[in-house]
Amino acid sequence: MPATDRSSLSDAIRNSQIWxxxxxxPAPLDRRNRIVVxxxxxxxxxxxxxxxxxxxxxxxxxxxxxVTFFLFLVETITGVLLMFYYRPTLEWAFQDILSLxxxxxxxxxxxxxRWGAHAMVITVWLHMYRVFLTGSxxxxxxxxxxxxxxxxxxxxxxxFTGYLLPWDQLAIWAITVxxxxxxxxxxxxxxxxGQALFNVGGIDMITSAxxxxxxxLGERSVGEVTLNRFYxxxxxxxxxxxxxxxxxxxxxxxxxxxxxxxx
Amino acid sequence: xxPNLLTHWQNISGFLGFYYIALALMNGIAAxxxxxxxxxxxxxxxxxxxxxxYVGVLxxxxxxxxxxxxxxxxxxxxxxxxxILGGSWGAVIYTVGSIVLLGGxxxxxxxxxxxxxxxxxxxxxxxxxGLSFSDPNFYAxxxxxxxxxxxxxxxxxxxxxxxxxxxxxxxxxxxxxxxPPLEKENDEKILVWPDLVYxxxxxxxxxxxxxxxxxxxxxxxxxxxxxxxxxxxxxxxxWYFLGLQExxxxxxxxxAGVVLPSLIVVGLMxxxxxxxxxxxxxxxxxxxxxxxxxxxxFGFLVLWITLIVLGTFLRGPNWNIFAVYEYxxxxxxxxxxxxxxSNMFWEQLMGVSLPKAPNEAGFFTQLxxxxxxxxxxxxxxxxxxxxxxxxxxxxxxxxxxxxMGFMRFMVMSNLILFMALLPIKMVLRxxxxxxxxxxxxxxFLNL
Ligand code: HEM
Numbered sequence: 001m002p003a004t005d006r007s008s009l010s011d012a013i014r015n016s017q018i019w020x021x022x023x024x025x026p027a028p029l030d031r032r033n034r035i036v037v038x039x040x041x042x043x044x045x046x047x048x049x050x051x052x053x054x055x056x057x058x059x060x061x062x063x064x065x066x067v068t069f070f071l072f073l074v075e076t077i078t079g080v081l082l083m084f085y086y087r088p089t090l091e092w093a094f095q096d097i098l099s100l101x102x103x104x105x106x107x108x109x110x111x112x113x114r115w116g117a118h119a120m121v122i123t124v125w126l127h128m129y130r131v132f133l134t135g136s137x138x139x140x141x142x143x144x145x146x147x148x149x150x151x152x153x154x155x156x157x158x159x160f161t162g163y164l165l166p167w168d169q170l171a172i173w174a175i176t177v178x179x180x181x182x183x184x185x186x187x188x189x190x191x192x193x194g195q196a197l198f199n200v201g202g203i204d205m206i207t208s209a210x211x212x213x214x215x216x217l218g219e220r221s222v223g224e225v226t227l228n229r230f231y232x233x234x235x236x237x238x239x240x241x242x243x244x245x246x247x248x249x250x251x252x253x254x255x256x257x258x259x260x261x262x263x
Numbered sequence: 264x265x266p267n268l269l270t271h272w273q274n275i276s277g278f279l280g281f282y283y284i285a286l287a288l289m290n291g292i293a294a295x296x297x298x299x300x301x302x303x304x305x306x307x308x309x310x311x312x313x314x315x316x317y318v319g320v321l322x323x324x325x326x327x328x329x330x331x332x333x334x335x336x337x338x339x340x341x342x343x344x345x346x347i348l349g350g351s352w353g354a355v356i357y358t359v360g361s362i363v364l365l366g367g368x369x370x371x372x373x374x375x376x377x378x379x380x381x382x383x384x385x386x387x388x389x390x391x392x393g394l395s396f397s398d399p400n401f402y403a404x405x406x407x408x409x410x411x412x413x414x415x416x417x418x419x420x421x422x423x424x425x426x427x428x429x430x431x432x433x434x435x436x437x438x439x440x441x442x443p444p445l446e447k448e449n450d451e452k453i454l455v456w457p458d459l460v461y462x463x464x465x466x467x468x469x470x471x472x473x474x475x476x477x478x479x480x481x482x483x484x485x486x487x488x489x490x491x492x493x494x495x496x497x498x499x500x501x502w503y504f505l506g507l508q509e510x511x512x513x514x515x516x517x518x519a520g521v522v523l524p525s526l527i528v529v530g531l532m533x534x535x536x537x538x539x540x541x542x543x544x545x546x547x548x549x550x551x552x553x554x555x556x557x558x559x560x561f562g563f564l565v566l567w568i569t570l571i572v573l574g575t576f577l578r579g580p581n582w583n584i585f586a587v588y589e590y591x592x593x594x595x596x597x598x599x600x601x602x603x604x605s606n607m608f609w610e611q612l613m614g615v616s617l618p619k620a621p622n623e624a625g626f627f628t629q630l631x632x633x634x635x636x637x638x639x640x641x642x643x644x645x646x647x648x649x650x651x652x653x654x655x656x657x658x659x660x661x662x663x664x665x666x667m668g669f670m671r672f673m674v675m676s677n678l679i680l681f682m683a684l685l686p687i688k689m690v691l692r693x694x695x696x697x698x699x700x701x702x703x704x705x706x707f708l709n710l
Contacts, residue, residue, distance in 0.1 A: 115474060145534065
């Protein structure tokens, strides 16, 4: 096909009413338009218009914050798809995971979600590692580092709550080992130091049915109530908190003067 | 020839063959890149030769799964590793070994960041990994689906630590010559469209491809349905919490599971407010901020990562240590004869039995006896937390104290002392079999 034809075809597409209604701006080829496109596009307006060259140097940022964010989006999308197939009850949880492997089309949904989650834990560590090694937590970015630490914690908790959902041996024992720790919380766990202090008229207030672990699990050992709690934490509560903090995190990156650099 | 071994080789020969081909490709590409960049000949030729060895020798041998020719770790090596790591000194040798290794890499960092040296190390570790896969015990652990990310993590951390260190070494050298850091040269402003937007797009496409490959190639694990009566042995927390689970060997759950993790979070959040050094903001450097650098690396690489690796790859049934080539035998016994500091003081030193309140004694008498019994441990602990910070402020950390002020210095020194508790307890356990410094099981207060 002669070149002129091709360009006229793409011109025709780009000049159609549909295209123009979606993309409010023609392809930006000069400096002015490249600035305008970032300012006027909903998805691009997260970015500044111009940026120091080192801010996008892969050898400086490793792109790890961006990769973590991307993985969070992957987890959100695959997670919603998984929710269509999964019921968090003792009767169905394991069965539904089995059918995801054996029956559902697109049989790699669960794999995408699980490996994406592992990868996200790794990339969030690497992101923190790079932020530390470049000293980017120093003023004026102290508070964004603090938000980052909460995000790190939430990422681990997301992964931890999700670990229970397949309801196989791996799942409940890992969560049992993990949540047993709460039993020993000082003052608030029934096997924790200082537990005996909460004692009213000779009756212990902190027992295995009222301590920190019980609050986490909703019962004395990992069971259906726990499954429900972890499901809601995993699918709703923690993702919302992460999304909220991410908005602040990104906003702060820009308000603190963009990616850090030598003075 | 052990038939099980042969079956294992047949099962993995396809995977291993492609693994060596991938290594060949990696070195071939490196040869091309080096040649394009420098037009040198020695390096590229050596890389090509290496590549040829992978594709011409190791890959076909791996594909053959032949009883005599299968590439594998020499048996003297696997046996020696099992002897050293699987013995009763395994945890000690592993931990001390990791510290010595990381310390050596740090001290000789100028040597190890050289691209040729780093490349040789990368090849050596990838080759060792490939050869080890031929061992069924190693394969059973390293290729367990949930452990694969950790193998990845080790290599990623190696790569990024190398990258960061080589830039830091270069920046530090530039600083000596009075030149600004590398990052300063990238100061010019560029437009987000197209440069950043396209980088992001390419990253996203590559990552999607990678995730798809990973998901197709490796099935997510699913074991038997949950049963609250069948306890697996070992029962492991998810891999990213294995460092905490490893602390359970040395501490009771209230420390290992609650106090220390909370302090990790608090301590991380405190870093920007404790690090008063204005230098080293926005560029890679070691010399400009040696203290904070070493503190962080000790906490992250030594206490967090190596403990995760230990918990994942070396901890087997009954939480015993098993070397990487060792069979996970649930009947392996390890003598446990740890004793408390109070036992050491009263029984071994004084030659009397532990002080014990009469049975009918009231609450305060009981408490008094407990405090009396544990007085040494309590005194040591109080001295550690109360006496050391002022001592530190007056001696080695004098400069810090002056710059930080009282509050900030106290917070920092106490965080450091808490972090140091773990290595201290490890050493005491290994050397004198110490179980608890303070042992008050009556109130679940064991330290
Ligand atoms: C869900 C987890 C997180 C996501 C998605 C995320 C995302 C990002 C992104 C996209 C950036 C821009 C620069 C870059 O890519 O490196 C950034 C910067 C930053 N992040 Fe995060 N982050 C996360 C967690 C953390 C954690 C755990 C920390 C530290 C404890 C942290 C501290 C920072 C700081 C201080 C900056 C500014 C860096 C600079 O200016 O050089 N973030 N983050």
